[in-house]
Amino acid sequence: MMTITAKTSKMNPEHEIISQAGEMNTEKVIQTITAKINTWNPEHEIISQAAEIIRSGGLVSFPTETVYGLGADALNADAVTKIYAAKGRPSDNPLILHVASYAQAESLVYMNDIAKKLIHEFWPSPLTLVLPARNIIPLKTRGGLDTAAIRMPNNPIALALIEESRTPIAAPSANISGRPSPTDYESVYHDMNGRIDMILDGGICDIGIESTVIDVTNPEKILLLRPGGMSIEAIESVINSRLGLPDDNSKKRSPGTRYRHYAPSIPVKIWRRGDSFPDCDSNSCGYMGLHDPECNCTEKIIFDDIKNYTRGLFAGFRKFEREKFSCIVVEWPCDNSGTGAGLQDRITRASCV
Numbered sequence: 255m256m257t258i259t260a261k262t263s264k265m266n267p268e269h270e271i272i273s274q275a276g277e278m279n280t281e282k283v284i285q286t287i288t289a290k291i292n293t294w295n296p297e298h299e300i301i302s303q304a305a306e307i308i309r310s311g312g313l314v315s316f317p318t319e320t321v322y323g324l325g326a327d328a329l330n331a332d333a334v335t336k337i338y339a340a341k342g343r344p345s346d347n348p349l350i351l352h353v354a355s356y357a358q359a360e361s362l363v364y365m366n367d368i369a370k371k372l373i374h375e376f377w378p379s380p381l382t383l384v385l386p387a388r389n390i391i392p393l394k395t396r397g398g399l400d401t402a403a404i405r406m407p408n409n410p411i412a413l414a415l416i417e418e419s420r421t422p423i424a425a426p427s428a429n430i431s432g433r434p435s436p437t438d439y440e441s442v443y444h445d446m447n448g449r450i451d452m453i454l455d456g457g458i459c460d461i462g463i464e465s466t467v468i469d470v471t472n473p474e475k476i477l478l479l480r481p482g483g484m485s486i487e488a489i490e491s492v493i494n495s496r497l498g499l500p501d502d503n504s505k506k507r508s509p510g511t512r513y514r515h516y517a518p519s520i521p522v523k524i525w526r527r528g529d530s531f532p533d534c535d536s537n538s539c540g541y542m543g544l545h546d547p548e549c550n551c552t553e554k555i556i557f558d559d560i561k562n563y564t565r566g567l568f569a570g571f572r573k574f575e576r577e578k579f580s581c582i583v584v585e586w587p588c589d590n591s592g593t594g595a596g597l598q599d600r601i602t603r604a605s606c607v
Contacts (some may be wrong), residue, residue, distance in 0.1 A: 259486060265547060268442070279543065283448050284448055284449060284450060284451060285354060285417075285447070285451070285452065286443075286446070286447050286448060286450055286452065286453060287303075287451065287452040287453070288439075288443065288452070288453045288455060289303075289453070289454055289455065291306075291411055291454050291455060291456055293317070293409070293410060293411055293456050293457060294410055294412060295410075296410055296411045296414045296415075296421070297401075299459065300413055300541055301411075301414045301417060301418050301491055304415055304418075304419075304452055304454060305314070305415060305418035305419040305450070305525055307417070307451045307452055308325060308326065308327050308333075308419040308421065308423060309327065309419055309420070309421065310369055311326070311327065311330055311332055311333040311336075312326070312336075312450075312451035312452070313325065313326050313333070313336055313340060313449075313450040313451050313452075314326075314339065314415070314451060314452045314453075314454065315380050315428040315442045315446055315450060315453045315454065315508070316412055316415050316425075316454045316461055317409055317411055317412065317424075317454065317455075317456030317457065318352075318407040318409045318412045318484070319380060319407060319408045319409045319459060319460045319461050319483070320380045320442070320459060320461045320462070320463060320464050320465050320483050321427045321435040321437055321459055321461075321462070321463065321464055321568070322339065322427065322428040322435070322436045322437065322438075322439075322442045322459065323352065323407075323412070323423075323425030323427065324337055324340065324425055324426055324427065324429075324446065324450065325352070325415070325423040325424065325425040325594060326419045326423065326424055326425070326427035327422075327424070328349070328351045328352075328362075328391065328392075328393075328395050328422040328423055328424035329391065329392065329421055329422065330392075330421075331392035331393075331394040331395070332585065333393060333394070333396045333426050334349065334395045334469075337349065337424065337425075337426065339553075340446065340449040340450055341426065341429070341430060341431045342352070342431045342432070343354050343431040344350070344399055345394070345397070346397045346506070347397055347426075347509050348395070348396050348397030348399055348401075348402070348403060348506075348507065348508070348509060349396075349403070349424040349425065349426055349509065350382050350403045350404065350405060350424070350425065350426065350465070350467075350509065351391070351395065351403065351404045351405075351422045351423070351456065352404075352405060352407055352412065352416055352422060352423045352424070352425050353404055353405070353406050353414050353416060353422050354416040354417045354485075354597075355406075356373060356377075357407070357415075358422060359373070359404050360400065361390065362387070362388055362390065362391055362402060362404060363383075363385035363386060363387055363402050363404055363420060364385060364386040364471065365389075365402075366385070366473050366553060367384065367473065368470050368473040368476065368493060369383050369385055369470045369471035371492060371493075372468075372470070372489070372493070373406075375492050376484065376488075376489075376492075377405070378406040378407055378408035378409075379405075379406070379408050379480060379483075379484055379487070380405070380406040380407075380408070380461055380464075380465040380466060380483030381405060381465060381466055381468070381484040382403050382404065382465045382466065382467040382468070382508075383403070383404055383405065383467075383468060383470050384401050384402070384467060384468065384469040384470065384471060384479065384507045384508060385401060385402065385404070385470060385471055385606075386400065386401055386405045387399070387401055388402075395424050395603070397506070397562060399469060399506065399507060400564045401469075401507050403467060403507065403508060403509070404422075405465055405498070409455045409456070410588065411454060411541065414507065415454075420479045422484075426509060427464060427580060428442045428445065428446055428450075428453075429441070429442070429445045429446075430445045431518065432515060432516075432517060433445065433517065433518070433519075434465070434516050434517070434518055434567075434568040434571040434572055434604070435516060435518075435568050436568070436572075437458060437459040437462050437565070437568050437569050438457070438458050438459070439453060439455035439456075439457075440479055441568075441569070441572055443474055444572075455486075458565075458569075459565075460565070460568070461483040461564065461565065461593065462564050462565035462566065462567060462568060462601055463482055463483055463564055463593065463596045463597065464480070464482045464483065464509075464510060464569065464596075465480075465484065466478075466480065466481055466482035466483060466484035466485075466486070466489070467479040467480040467482065467483045467508040467509075467510075468489065468497060468595065469500065469504055469507055469508070471507075475498050476495070476497055476498065477497065477498045477499065477500045477504055478492055478497040478498070478499065479500050479504065479505060479507060479508035479511060480508045480509075480510050480511055480596075480599070481595035481596040481598075481599045482593075482596040482599075483548070483564075483593045483596060484592060485549070485591065485593065485595075486590075486595055487591060493595065494591040495583060498500075511604075515600075515604075516568065516571075516574065516600045516603050516604045517571075517603070517604045517606070518571040518575040518582065518604070519575055519582050520570070520574070520575055520579060520581060520582060521580075521582070521605075521607075522571070522579060522581075522582045522601070522604045522605040523582070523584070524583075524584060524585075524601060525541075525543070525547060525583050525585050525586065525588075526583065526585075526586045526601075526606050527547075527585065527588075528573045528604045529573065530562065530572070531547055531549045531583070532583055533580075534551075534580070534581040534583060535580050536549065536550040536551060536552065536597070537552060538552060538579050538580040538581065539551045539552055539579060539580065539581045539582070539583060540552060540553050540554075540555075540570070540573075540574035540579045540580075540581070540582050540583070541553070541554045541555070541578070541582075541583045541584075541585075541601050542554075542555045542557070542566070542567065542570045542582070542583075542584050542585065543555075543556065543558070543563070543564070543583075543584060543585025544557055544558075544560070544563060544585055544587065545558070545585060546602060547583075547585070551583065552579065553574070553577075553579075555570050555573075560587055560591075560592055560593060560594050561591055561592065561593060561599065563587060563597060564593040564594075564596065564597045567597065567601070568600075569598060570582075572606065582606075584601050584605075586601065587596070587601075
């Protein structure tokens with residue numbers, strides 16, 4: 255197993271960043287509070303402080319089992335607007351609503367039998383369901399759509415925060431839009447210090463990529479909008495059918511499907527075993543994969559299985575970027591079972607293939 259922990263990176267909070275939408279965001283400096291918190295027994299006073307920020311319309315980054323989220327009160331349109339500003343995120347890109355109970359989910363969307371079955375079988379988990387939205391959810395949270403994406407995270411810190419906040423929490427990944435999602439506190443701090451109110455440090459995320467998103471608005475034709483942390487085969491075994499592929503209109507119902515995502519600031523190239531190794535400067539090239547390509551890369555990270563490759567992908571992107579490599583080469587994972595399909599998706603989007 256290979257685990258990567260990024261070093262703490264200081265930055266000037268009075269920075270300017272070009273968003274994926276192509277707009278210059280000059281953010282007002284915020285004094286960001288940081289707190290180390292116990293994953294399995296979250297300290298109540300820290301959770302209470304973070305929940306008060308959420309209830310007051312502020313922004314809190316918190317860990318989930320997938321990646322770190324950037325949370326706000328999902329029912330407060332002004333608070334949600336702050337998420338888009340902090341990330342430089344296109345406003346038509348919907349947010350996932352995180353809930354702590356089935357009753358909370360049912361208050362937000364119109365359920366059908368398939369959705370109930372999937373929730374009973376899998377939640378809490380890295381599975382997000384897209385369903386018809388109730389009017390209680392502001393259009394800003396939904397990206398202007400008539401649907402909403404909801405999930406119950408499988409992380410004690412996240413669940414405690416949602417419960418204490420007494421509101422669903424809208425939370426995309428806690429990074430500047432388009433960049434690799436953060437899987438540790440240091441990565442969140444690098445992107446969000448000075449932009450948000452609080453960061454909860456709950457260690458390294460277990461899965462390392464975002465949730466799987468499926469559209470269950472039509473029970474007769476369930477669509478895979480975004481592969482991720484929940485295996486496709488597990489979902490198909492419960493619904494007793496294959497997941498369909500979305501058209502361009504359906505893709506809009508999920509984040510992470512239309513804009514460039516997950517990419518570091520340096521080029522990412524794909525290597526498939528049996529092919530020639532991509533052209534790159536061997537003195538300034540980082541490699542990640544399951545097999546040693548026997549090339550002269552400056553640094554190599556070899557993972558022992560798909561699970562750990564998935565967990566370390568985004569951290570590896572940020573490590574090589576931080577060390578100022580000129581190029582990153584990643585091995586294409588041939589196995590698309592488990593988190594393999596999600597890993598393939600993130601590699602494809604990061605390389606802009």
